[in-house]
Amino acid sequence: MGFLLDFVERLGAYVNHRIARLGFAARFLWVMLRTSGTSLMRLHLTIREIYFAGVLSLIIVSVSALFVGMVLALQGYDTLVRFGASEAVGTLVALSLVRELGPVMAALLFASRAGSAITAEIGLMKATEQLAAMEMMAVDPIARVVGPRFWGGVISMPLLAAIFSAIGVFGGYLIAVVQIGVDFGSFWSQMQAAVDWKSDVVNGLLKSFVFGIAVSWIAVFEGYDAMPTAEGVSRATTRTVVISAVVILMLDFILTAFMFRGN
Amino acid sequence: MMSRKAIDVWVGFFVLIGIGALMFLALQVASDSQAFTNGAGYKVQARFENIGGLKVRAPVRSAGVVVGRVDDIRYDNETFEAVVTMTLDQRFKFPKDTAAKVLTSGLLGEQYVGLSPGGDLDDLQDGDTIKITQSAIVLENLIGQFLYSKASGDDQAPAQ
Numbered sequence: 001m002g003f004l005l006d007f008v009e010r011l012g013a014y015v016n017h018r019i020a021r022l023g024f025a026a027r028f029l030w031v032m033l034r035t036s037g038t039s040l041m042r043l044h045l046t047i048r049e050i051y052f053a054g055v056l057s058l059i060i061v062s063v064s065a066l067f068v069g070m071v072l073a074l075q076g077y078d079t080l081v082r083f084g085a086s087e088a089v090g091t092l093v094a095l096s097l098v099r100e101l102g103p104v105m106a107a108l109l110f111a112s113r114a115g116s117a118i119t120a121e122i123g124l125m126k127a128t129e130q131l132a133a134m135e136m137m138a139v140d141p142i143a144r145v146v147g148p149r150f151w152g153g154v155i156s157m158p159l160l161a162a163i164f165s166a167i168g169v170f171g172g173y174l175i176a177v178v179q180i181g182v183d184f185g186s187f188w189s190q191m192q193a194a195v196d197w198k199s200d201v202v203n204g205l206l207k208s209f210v211f212g213i214a215v216s217w218i219a220v221f222e223g224y225d226a227m228p229t230a231e232g233v234s235r236a237t238t239r240t241v242v243i244s245a246v247v248i249l250m251l252d253f254i255l256t257a258f259m260f261r262g263n
Numbered sequence: 264m265m266s267r268k269a270i271d272v273w274v275g276f277f278v279l280i281g282i283g284a285l286m287f288l289a290l291q292v293a294s295d296s297q298a299f300t301n302g303a304g305y306k307v308q309a310r311f312e313n314i315g316g317l318k319v320r321a322p323v324r325s326a327g328v329v330v331g332r333v334d335d336i337r338y339d340n341e342t343f344e345a346v347v348t349m350t351l352d353q354r355f356k357f358p359k360d361t362a363a364k365v366l367t368s369g370l371l372g373e374q375y376v377g378l379s380p381g382g383d384l385d386d387l388q389d390g391d392t393i394k395i396t397q398s399a400i401v402l403e404n405l406i407g408q409f410l411y412s413k414a415s416g417d418d419q420a421p422a423q
Contacts, residue, residue: 044267051273054274058277159278159280162284162288165292192293196293197293197294201288201292
């Protein structure tokens, strides 16, 4: 009996802890949004964070995009050529990239490259009591440290996703047209006929914007909420990457279900 | 530590590359099917007995050139016909007795509305209805007709 009661008690404590943490995260977001006027006023802070989150992710995003596009073209060609529709490989590459892979892959790379760095930085600031020191000097750490990092991530994410899609399409072009020899004209014209600006490209960008908010929020919150020890910071960094990946994929499913119902 | 100016330059480059990627997606990868509907077009209707697999946003072509898009497909429960509303580009004028057909591009391609201009002196205006229409060719009906004519043809053919 005692064992069972113990189990129920632990389950209850776990659920309570989770819900309290979710509530804390929501309040944290609210405070961050309320003070973001102050952090956006000092624009150079946000620009610095765009540099660290966006510019430094450019190489990894570009290289991954090139290879993803090339693999898509190879695999797509392999299947499509059986139906005599090898020209449609451009459509396949462009639609998969613009709708799904561009926003999702860019967000996953961003979470592991920039999100983990943001968490580690803020967590370490907390562990070394820099955040507390700021408060002592009447500087709001949420406006000074957290806000710029959040907005830097939100601004960088759609740009990275667009770059990912564009370079991926170029990679598909390299394999399909230059390497395999699919007709140049029908590659582009079939792609243009199938890809719509509003329902495909803009919806893809909207997705990446939502991912940007989610990943940046998770990263700054995990850092701010980390236990102020070396172990706590390392755990928070891991949690950022894992939770971001799961949240990105879940949100992607929900957004896809709303956006592309296929009429 | 990098100077603030160097960071500004890099972020500027980053934003430029991002905008460049967007332009590439807009101009080279995608096409804007809504381009005609932003006030720069006029709407006409056509009634078909059968539209086959025609879908909203399908192209409207004349002589193979895209001149508009299908906006809306409804079912008229009194005449039992499909009412197709399409938006045509303002730059293109068609005579009032233009005929509309539901055609298929290629053997298994997408279906589109084909316009064959007539000889009327007046042009189609916004809100007009195209009178002469031809339905989509349904494969099952075609096979049925073929079998029927084959069967009746065999009767008349001399025995070999």
